[in-house]
Amino acid sequence: MTADTYAATGAQPAMAGTKADAATGPSGPRPKRISPGRIGIYCFLIIVAAFFCVPLYVMLVTSFKAMPEVREAHLFNLPREWTIDPWIKAWNSACTGRDCTGLAPGFLNSVKIAVPSVFISIIVASLNGYALTFWRYKGAEVLFNLLVFGAFVPYQVLVYPIIIGLREMHLFATLPGIIIVHTVFGMPILTLLFRNYYSSIPLEIFKAARIDGAGFWQTYFRVMLPLSVPITTVAVILQVTGIWNDFLFGLVFAGKDNIPMTLQLNNIVKTTFGTVEYDVNMAATILTALVPLAIYFISGKWFVRGIAAGAVKG
Amino acid sequence: MADLTVPVAGAAPPARRRRKIQFQAIIATIPMIGIAISVFFVAILFTIYWSFTKSGMFPGWVWVGLRQYEILWNTNNWQIAVSNIWFFGAMSLVINLIVGFLLAVFMDQNIRQESLFRSIFLYPFAMSLYVTGLAWQWILDPNLGLQVAVRSWGWTDFQFAPLGDPKQAMIGLILGGTWQGAGVTMAILLAGVRGVDQEIWKAAKIDGIPTWKTYLYIVIPMMRGAIATTLVLQLTGIIRTFDLVVSMTGGGPGIATWMPAMYVINAIQSKLNVGQGSAAATMMLAPIAVLLFIRAIVSWWNKRSAGMNVS
Amino acid sequence: MQTSVSVRDLSLNFGSVKVLENLSLDVGQGEFLVLLGPSGCGKSTLLNCLAGLLDISAGQIFISGKNVTWEEPKDRGIGMVFQSYALYPQMTVERNLSFGLRVARMPAAEIAQRVQRASDILQIGPLLDRKPGQLSGGQRQRVAIGRALVRDVDVFLFDEPLSNLDAKLRAELRVEIKRLHQRLKNTMIYVTHDQIEAMTLADRIAIMRDGIIQQMDDPHTIYNKPVNLFVAGFIGSPPMNFLKGKLEAGSVKIDGTSVSLKGYDFTKSMEGADIVVGVRPEHIAIGEDSRKMPVTMEGDIEIVEPMGSDTIAWTKIGAQPLTFRAAAEIHLVPGQKVAFGFDPARVSVFDAASGVRV
Ligand SMILES: Nc1ncnc2c1ncn2[C@@H]1O[C@H](COP(=O)(O)OP(=O)(O)O)[C@@H](O)[C@H]1O
Numbered sequence: 009m010t011a012d013t014y015a016a017t018g019a020q021p022a023m024a025g026t027k028a029d030a031a032t033g034p035s036g037p038r039p040k041r042i043s044p045g046r047i048g049i050y051c052f053l054i055i056v057a058a059f060f061c062v063p064l065y066v067m068l069v070t071s072f073k074a075m076p077e078v079r080e081a082h083l084f085n086l087p088r089e090w091t092i093d094p095w096i097k098a099w100n101s102a103c104t105g106r107d108c109t110g111l112a113p114g115f116l117n118s119v120k121i122a123v124p125s126v127f128i129s130i131i132v133a134s135l136n137g138y139a140l141t142f143w144r145y146k147g148a149e150v151l152f153n154l155l156v157f158g159a160f161v162p163y164q165v166l167v168y169p170i171i172i173g174l175r176e177m178h179l180f181a182t183l184p185g186i187i188i189v190h191t192v193f194g195m196p197i198l199t200l201l202f203r204n205y206y207s208s209i210p211l212e213i214f215k216a217a218r219i220d221g222a223g224f225w226q227t228y229f230r231v232m233l234p235l236s237v238p239i240t241t242v243a244v245i246l247q248v249t250g251i252w253n254d255f256l257f258g259l260v261f262a263g264k265d266n267i268p269m270t271l272q273l274n275n276i277v278k279t280t281f282g283t284v285e286y287d288v289n290m291a292a293t294i295l296t297a298l299v300p301l302a303i304y305f306i307s308g309k310w311f312v313r314g315i316a317a318g319a320v321k322g
Numbered sequence: 323m324a325d326l327t328v329p330v331a332g333a334a335p336p337a338r339r340r341r342k343i344q345f346q347a348i349i350a351t352i353p354m355i356g357i358a359i360s361v362f363f364v365a366i367l368f369t370i371y372w373s374f375t376k377s378g379m380f381p382g383w384v385w386v387g388l389r390q391y392e393i394l395w396n397t398n399n400w401q402i403a404v405s406n407i408w409f410f411g412a413m414s415l416v417i418n419l420i421v422g423f424l425l426a427v428f429m430d431q432n433i434r435q436e437s438l439f440r441s442i443f444l445y446p447f448a449m450s451l452y453v454t455g456l457a458w459q460w461i462l463d464p465n466l467g468l469q470v471a472v473r474s475w476g477w478t479d480f481q482f483a484p485l486g487d488p489k490q491a492m493i494g495l496i497l498g499g500t501w502q503g504a505g506v507t508m509a510i511l512l513a514g515v516r517g518v519d520q521e522i523w524k525a526a527k528i529d530g531i532p533t534w535k536t537y538l539y540i541v542i543p544m545m546r547g548a549i550a551t552t553l554v555l556q557l558t559g560i561i562r563t564f565d566l567v568v569s570m571t572g573g574g575p576g577i578a579t580w581m582p583a584m585y586v587i588n589a590i591q592s593k594l595n596v597g598q599g600s601a602a603a604t605m606m607l608a609p610i611a612v613l614l615f616i617r618a619i620v621s622w623w624n625k626r627s628a629g630m631n632v633s
Numbered sequence: 634m635q636t637s638v639s640v641r642d643l644s645l646n647f648g649s650v651k652v653l654e655n656l657s658l659d660v661g662q663g664e665f666l667v668l669l670g671p672s673g674c675g676k677s678t679l680l681n682c683l684a685g686l687l688d689i690s691a692g693q694i695f696i697s698g699k700n701v702t703w704e705e706p707k708d709r710g711i712g713m714v715f716q717s718y719a720l721y722p723q724m725t726v727e728r729n730l731s732f733g734l735r736v737a738r739m740p741a742a743e744i745a746q747r748v749q750r751a752s753d754i755l756q757i758g759p760l761l762d763r764k765p766g767q768l769s770g771g772q773r774q775r776v777a778i779g780r781a782l783v784r785d786v787d788v789f790l791f792d793e794p795l796s797n798l799d800a801k802l803r804a805e806l807r808v809e810i811k812r813l814h815q816r817l818k819n820t821m822i823y824v825t826h827d828q829i830e831a832m833t834l835a836d837r838i839a840i841m842r843d844g845i846i847q848q849m850d851d852p853h854t855i856y857n858k859p860v861n862l863f864v865a866g867f868i869g870s871p872p873m874n875f876l877k878g879k880l881e882a883g884s885v886k887i888d889g890t891s892v893s894l895k896g897y898d899f900t901k902s903m904e905g906a907d908i909v910v911g912v913r914p915e916h917i918a919i920g921e922d923s924r925k926m927p928v929t930m931e932g933d934i935e936i937v938e939p940m941g942s943d944t945i946a947w948t949k950i951g952a953q954p955l956t957f958r959a960a961a962e963i964h965l966v967p968g969q970k971v972a973f974g975f976d977p978a979r980v981s982v983f984d985a986a987s988g989v990r991v
């Protein structure tokens with residue numbers, strides 16, 4: 009069974025037909041024509057694509073210019089003199105208030121936050137999905153509906169009670185605290201993801217495992233988990249990107265010692281001594297976006313699948 | 323397997339091993355049970371409760387009825403935030419859907435380099451809303467950005483710097499939001515378009531129905547699922563709008579681009595006014611609650627009519 | 634004959650929906666029982682109850698003399714084969730076969746020996762290192778049967794094992810299952826909605842409808858002496874002709890035509906009642922042969938369906954359609970008049986009101 013078996017999206021190319029007629033009429037393949045319609049289609053797509061590329065292009069060229077050149081305000085021009093100083097400064101010496109450490113500590117913190125959060129939330133979610141699909145105990149349906157509801161609740165509604173709760177456990181503004189927060193907020197959508205996936209596995213496979221004498225854990229570890237590679241990939245992508253890109257939870261829950269990269273970027277960009285260093289800011293922005301962008305370009309179709317699957321369904 | 327019900331037979335029961343396994347399922351999902359109940363139920367109740375109390379820096383228990391809501395709706399920032407979210411939400415939703423749908427239809431025309439175009443339309447979604455905000459803030463900078471660059475090309479009275487103008491700042495936000503999210507809409511709708519049976523296209527072609535009519539009258543009604551998916555995705559995103567505004571305008575100029583989410587965080591973090599924050603948060607919950615309620619009714623209705631069809 | 638599987642007053646509800654109610658069933662040691670019925674009548678549900686995959690609402694289940702009503706599936710001494718094969722996609726055939734044994738922590742040597750035996754019987758030796766995805770449908774189903782085989786159990790449960798296969802493979806595997814049964818001589822309970830499978834495989838057939846067993850008998854009895862209209866109509870292709878009429882002095886009046894039922898073995902007197910006479914298309918003789926029949930008539934041919942081996946033709950008695958099966962050599966054309974006849978001893982007569990055989 010390949011990944012595609014249970015996947016959400018699928019595409020078939022439209023058919024390209026050739027027609028043969030009577031002996032006297034046209035025969036052989038129809039000559040290819042370039043119609044005005046098709047030119048219009050490509051024009052539209054290319055213009056929109058250009059619009060989509062502009063921000064990345066502008067950030068890139070700005071980040072390689074020195075400040076005097078930036079001030080000339082030729083937004084779209086390539087740098088006259090290329091320099092990587094803004095990148096170096098953004099990485100290790102840009103200032104946030106008193107400290108001038110650049111983004112590097114933020115990067116480390118983001119890794120420290122993301123790795124355990126992703127790991128824990130996926131284990132928890134896949135177990136939830138498995139139990140909710142195959143072992144529905146009394147009240148499971150209610151729990152599940154509560155989770156679906158949780159996927160829609162605006163985070164702001166939960167922020168303060170969670171602050172209080174974490175403070176009671178002495179976990180507020182600590183690394184474990186923010187890991188818990190990410191696990192909690194990732195759970196509804198990931199559980200949904202895994203449950204939908206397990207629901208697409210034929211129930212008969214589960215029944216066969218029961219006849220073979222496999223219990224709750226054996227069925228999970230030896231039958232279902234090995235089947236979950238595709239959905240786990242999607243979940244990892246979804247979760248890593250989500251946690252890396254998070255700003256709100258970092259702002260509220262991370263504490264001074266665990267400032268994640270996006271928040272560190274905020275602190276660098278919003279700290280100004282006299283002039284704003286746009287080149288450094290742009291370099292810092294790209295550096296921050298690099299991890300999710302890399303995931304996106306490497307994972308390609310999986311990413312799209314993650315979005316489609318992550319969008320809450322029925 | 324649906325609910326496993328308890329047998330009531332008279333047979334001398336051997337050990338109930340099934341129950342044991344059920345018990346394991348409960349053990350395995352303790353984290354979920356705990357979180358679902360404590361966070362998505364109890365915590366919400368707390369927030370709603372605090373919105374009726376005089377809580378300040380710390381949560382208090384002095385009941386003040388609707389006082390916090392009175393204050394809230396008489397606060398200028400909140401009023402602006404609410405009207406902003408309506409405007410931003412409606413505009414983003416409509417523009418996003420139109421752009422996403424057009425892109426999907428154009429992408430569906432058997433074009434070359436489809437995956438390249440797809441990558442370009444989708445990459446913004448990989449970037450955070452925070453980064454999106456910074457990028458567009460830079461492009462729309464009145465002194466160094468797009469406006470000056472275009473003027474330097476000769477169009478000397480070109481004007482486009484919405485972020486500096488309280489009346490136009492929302493346009494900048496909508497632009498950034500659309501840039502970030504339209505690709506996703508495109509991807510989901512494209513999957514929906516492709517999910518439509520190819521035979522429908524063949525039939526429409528043989529009947530001589532123009533392509534655009536086929537899309538409008540046959541394909542769109544058939545992709546209700548994909549459209550609903552994007553709507554849900556958009557709506558939840560819109561209500562949460564926070565990062566984009568913080569990074570792009572910081573709520574400004576002045577308070578022109580305040581959003582309800584900012585009001586909540588500001589009340590809790592800066593103003594140390596938990597009661598206000600909770601009241602605002604509860605207001606944010608209201609539209610979601612209404613939507614879910616409608617959904618529940620619709621699905622109940624569907625189930626009922628489906629049941630009647632069967633019998 | 635010793636009973637191998639015994640079901641007492643079994644009921645099963647899904648919520649408020651009663652799927653099985655007070656069902657009782659005894660299957661003899663080494664018997665091949667086929668559960669036959671239309672889709673949705675509760676066959677799979679019954680099988681799942683036997684396997685312990687569903688908790689029953691009431692009743693008792695005994696397998697090999699042991700009350701297994703609340704026993705775990707693995708402790709019931711059963712093996713099961715599913716319609717969708719239900720092989721574990723990520724495991725090789727060998728691992729698929731041995732999974733249950735490994736779960737039970739059986740010594741490696743014995744596992745190897747059992748897998749060897751199963752793969753010999755089913756001739757899947759060359760496939761042992763492949764994954765299910767690399768097998769054809771027929772091969773997958775063999776492996777699925779092998780998985781039940783290695784368990785070395787007394788009772789095999791099959792849930793429509795051949796329904797996902799094409800017609801040719803289905804016929805092949807059918808024979809193979811029969812051969813397997815003759816070789817192993819264990820009890821087999823086989824669910825299908827295909828009457829040919831049922832007729833060819835079964836020692837006894839249980840015909841189900843809406844969770845109730847209508848008739849449980851050997852194939853010959855089911856075919857020739859169906860107990861009610863449902864069974865009569867369900868078995869046989871083309872289906873039995875049903876002729877509605879009134880019973881008058883040993884004859885039935887069908888739309889004005891009086892047909893003698895002399896020779897039919899009535900179980901009770903139905904004089905004057907509305908009845909339905911069931912005549913199998915293959916029990917109708919035509920042309921010369923019809924003269925030998927106790928009852929003869931004439932009719933116009935309406936439609937002719939040549940099947941190759943024989944021909945199905947449609948005519949009428951009064952206003953009621955009648956199909957019959959004729960030898961392929963007999964040339965029939967629509968509009969032609971034919972003589973036909975049948976033997977009342979071989980028909981079935983049902984009470985029109987209750988549908989029960991009389
Ligand atoms: N898990 C379930 N929940 C509710 N109803 C079910 C469930 N499984 C089966 N049913 C219902 O029970 C009836 C019998 O189903 P089944 O035993 O699968 O029929 P079949 O004879 O085709 O195998 C059907 O009407 C079906 O709709």
Ligand SMILES: [Mg+2]
Pocket residue numbers: 673676677678793
């Ligand atoms: Mg079935």
